[in-house]
Structure formats: structure tokens, C-alpha cells
Amino acid sequence: MSHEPASSTGRRRFLKGTAGALAVPTAAGLLGALARPAYADGTGLPDFDPVPAASAGPAPNADGYHVGRIDGHLYWVTDSYYQAMFLTTTRGVVLVDAPPTIGHNLQRAINDVTRANGRPGKVTHVVYSHSHADHIGAAGIFGRDTVRIAHAETARLLARAGDPNRPLPTVTFRDKYRLRVGGETLDLAYHGPNHSPDNIFVHAPEYDTLMLVDVLYPGWVPFKGLAVSQDIPDWIKAQHIAMDYPWRTFVGGHLGRLGTRADGTLQIQYMDDLDTSTRSAITSVDPSPYFAKYGAQGNSWAIFKTFLDAVADTAAAPVAAKYAGVLAAADVFTKDNAWTLLESLRIDTGILGPFGVHP
Known part of the structure; x- marks a missing residue:
């Protein structure tokens, strides 16, 4: 039995070197950051990034x-x-x-x-x-x-x-x-x-x-x-x-594993980056195709689903890419986290995007 304090050297270096840097990936990079299409082991299950040694x-x-x-x-x-x-x-x-x-x-x-x-x-x-x-x-x-x-x-x-x-x-x-x-x-x-x-x-x-x-x-x-x-x-x-x-x-x-104060600081930065990216995506993703296709069908829920999913995809991609190899499962749950944060921004904060007050 022993206390195994997690090493925070790599995370501190990451925090120092990447503060404020949140690059927007290309379309190909956006897809690759969120899912690994390879099923090389024959199980039919998706592959994800390896767990960083510091996370274990x-x-x-x-x-x-x-x-x-x-x-x-x-x-x-x-x-x-x-x-x-x-x-x-x-x-x-x-x-x-x-x-x-x-x-x-x-x-x-x-x-x-x-x-x-x-x-x-x-x-x-x-x-x-x-x-x-x-x-x-x-x-x-x-x-x-x-x-x-x-x-x-x-x-x-x-x-x-x-x-x-x-x-x-x-x-x-x-x-x-x-x-x-x-x-x-x-x-x-x-x-x-x-x-x-x-x-x-x-x-x-x-x-x-x-x-x-x-x-x-x-x-x-x-x-x-x-x-x-x-x-x-x-x-x-x-x-x-x-x-x-x-x-x-x-x-x-x-x-x-147990946590250190550097771990808390790192998660807060992750959430700050996700918030910044999600707020940006709400305004940058064009809602027109979703309203045009599904509005003509009278399918309001399809409009919401496809637009909100597109915003979550766009918001998550640069964050997942930034934290790959730094936080375990950045590629597993960042899209889901972006979707939930998006809903909170809409219903708790009033950032409604195309669902705001009709002009």
C-alpha cells in the first residue's frame, strides 16, 4: 500500500505551452478527431486513442x-x-x-x-x-x-x-x-x-x-x-x-488514480475551451440546410437534431484534437460533452442561435 501522487509535469508543460491555443481543424481532421474508423481487431467495435500513461x-x-x-x-x-x-x-x-x-x-x-x-x-x-x-x-x-x-x-x-x-x-x-x-x-x-x-x-x-x-x-x-x-x-x-x-x-x-491540483486546473481549462468552441459553433454553423430539408417535411425534431448535432460536432473537434494524448478519452466523450454544454447554453444562458426571438 502506498500513496501514488499523479505526476503533473507533462500537464503543467501542456498548460504553459498551449494556453489560449485552440486551432480549428480541417474537415478531414474534424472527422478524424471524433472517431476512429478502423476496426482492425475484427470485433466490429470502434477504435479510440490510447490512454495516456499519466491517466492510468x-x-x-x-x-x-x-x-x-x-x-x-x-x-x-x-x-x-x-x-x-x-x-x-x-x-x-x-x-x-x-x-x-x-x-x-x-x-x-x-x-x-x-x-x-x-x-x-x-x-x-x-x-x-x-x-x-x-x-x-x-x-x-x-x-x-x-x-x-x-x-x-x-x-x-x-x-x-x-x-x-x-x-x-x-x-x-x-x-x-x-x-x-x-x-x-x-x-x-x-x-x-x-x-x-x-x-x-x-x-x-x-x-x-x-x-x-x-x-x-x-x-x-x-x-x-x-x-x-x-x-x-x-x-x-x-x-x-x-x-x-x-x-x-x-x-x-x-x-x-488520485488527483492533484494540476488535474483540477486542466479540467477547468478543458471546460473553458469547450465553452469557447461551443459558443463559436452556435453562430458559425449555418442552420439553413436543416430548416430547408426538414422544414419542408414538417419534421421539427429533425431540424433540432441535425442542427444541434452539427454544432456539437463543430464545437468538439478542435477541443478533442487539442486534448488528445493529454486527457484520456478526449475522443470518446468530447462530442457528448459539447452537446450537453450546448443545451445548457441554450436553456440556462439564453444563447439560442437560430431558435431565438423571431425578428
Whole structure:
């Protein structure tokens, strides 16, 4: 077990050398930046750019997980798809999130640590980052006597879901909550909706660590549709709130490695570039062909789909090209992210393009 801080030298060099540079590719380059047409392996599945070495995390063990020390008594566990964090105390273990893909390996990882450090291995507290099943869907494997802490909105959403794998919290809060257990401290805070209506910030001040799920993706572009977030303006704002916290290690809830402050800066630049490119594409893509063809057919939805898809394609291409080899999966999800940002710009910001106030 060890703390593996991600190297940020290459990303810092990238930030310094490419600030403000966002070249618009040729038509051929636009297509190539978004999809790889080769199916050379015979599977019939598309090929994508290789994952940069700096984006990869430690290899899981034979049981399918990796557990490492962040600092002191604070640890993290990953299966390369999801992450949880836990704090060993003199009274037991405080676990933050219980992703079902890690499942019972959570307790195995905890046992690895507590057998080595001599602290109790029983999970006494589980903190829910938010209500989504992919992050807390294994919470039910821990005992009924476990204290479960969440935002008040998480409690409401879980009551509606009625999922036995996500037991209702026993302690809730609305703004801030300081959890002190066995000589250790976690500060929980709610700064408004972002990825979900209830997503919270989990800060371990003694260990300079922040956990915030589905907002920053160290080494990778955000998941499809800007992390399938329910409030895009506040999801973007949450990235900046995260950077206002004092931390040096970041736990993002997804993928295989921890984050650094350079990772946060890089994602904010990616989003700034995507915003600039999307705003430009709204005005540069000619809507006339889409209105002419599909308007004559009376197919309003076809007009919207084809025009918005064309804007997303145009917006995504230079961004995907710029971040290829820098952020993993830039070619996988940048178009989807551009489409979602475009919709937010239209309905949240009022940048309506050809669907604005009729003259």
C-alpha cells in the first residue's frame, strides 16, 4: 500500500505551452478527431486513442482492487472504475461511499489496512456522497448498526427510491457537518446542487484531501454529457469551489488514480475551451440546410437534431484534437460533452442561435 501522487509535469508543460491555443481543424481532421474508423481487431467495435500513461492508476490485485494510503490514517480503494475513501480510527472505520463494482472488496481492502495498522476493522460509519446507486449501491452490505450520514436531500431521494441496497441515512444535515470519530475528523459541506441535487464535498483537513464525486475527473475528460449532471451551470461552478478548498490530494469517485491540483486546473481549462468552441459553433454553423430539408417535411425534431448535432460536432473537434494524448478519452466523450454544454447554453444562458426571438 502506498500513496501514488499523479505526476503533473507533462500537464503543467501542456498548460504553459498551449494556453489560449485552440486551432480549428480541417474537415478531414474534424472527422478524424471524433472517431476512429478502423476496426482492425475484427470485433466490429470502434477504435479510440490510447490512454495516456499519466491517466492510468495502479493495477488492481488478483482480487480486483487496489488499496493505498493517502496520508496518515486516510486510505482509498479503487477497482479502476470507481473509488471509495476510508478513515481508520480508534473506534472503527469511516467509509465514504460504497460503489457496487467494488462491493465486498471494500471490506477486504479495509481488512488489509487495519490488520497492518492495528486499528479496528469494523465499518462503524458510512458517509454518502450523494444518492446515486453506482456510488453507494453496496452500502447495504454493512451492518444495521452502522451510522449512515448524508445530506437531507439524499435522504429524500433514497426514501423515494426504496432501494434496500442503499439504506436510509440515520444522520442528515443541510449545510455543514463535522464528523469526529476516534480521534479523526471529516468535514462535510453542501454548496448547492451540481452533478446531483445532493452531492456533497468531503474534506479531510488533517490530510489535505478533498473527495468530490462526479465533478473532477483526474487525467480524463468528464463522463458522457458532462457527467450526466442535473445542473450544468452549478456543476461547472463546483469545479471552482473545489479548487478553493485547501487540498493536495483529490478523490473523484471514478477511474483508477488520485488527483492533484494540476488535474483540477486542466479540467477547468478543458471546460473553458469547450465553452469557447461551443459558443463559436452556435453562430458559425449555418442552420439553413436543416430548416430547408426538414422544414419542408414538417419534421421539427429533425431540424433540432441535425442542427444541434452539427454544432456539437463543430464545437468538439478542435477541443478533442487539442486534448488528445493529454486527457484520456478526449475522443470518446468530447462530442457528448459539447452537446450537453450546448443545451445548457441554450436553456440556462439564453444563447439560442437560430431558435431565438423571431425578428
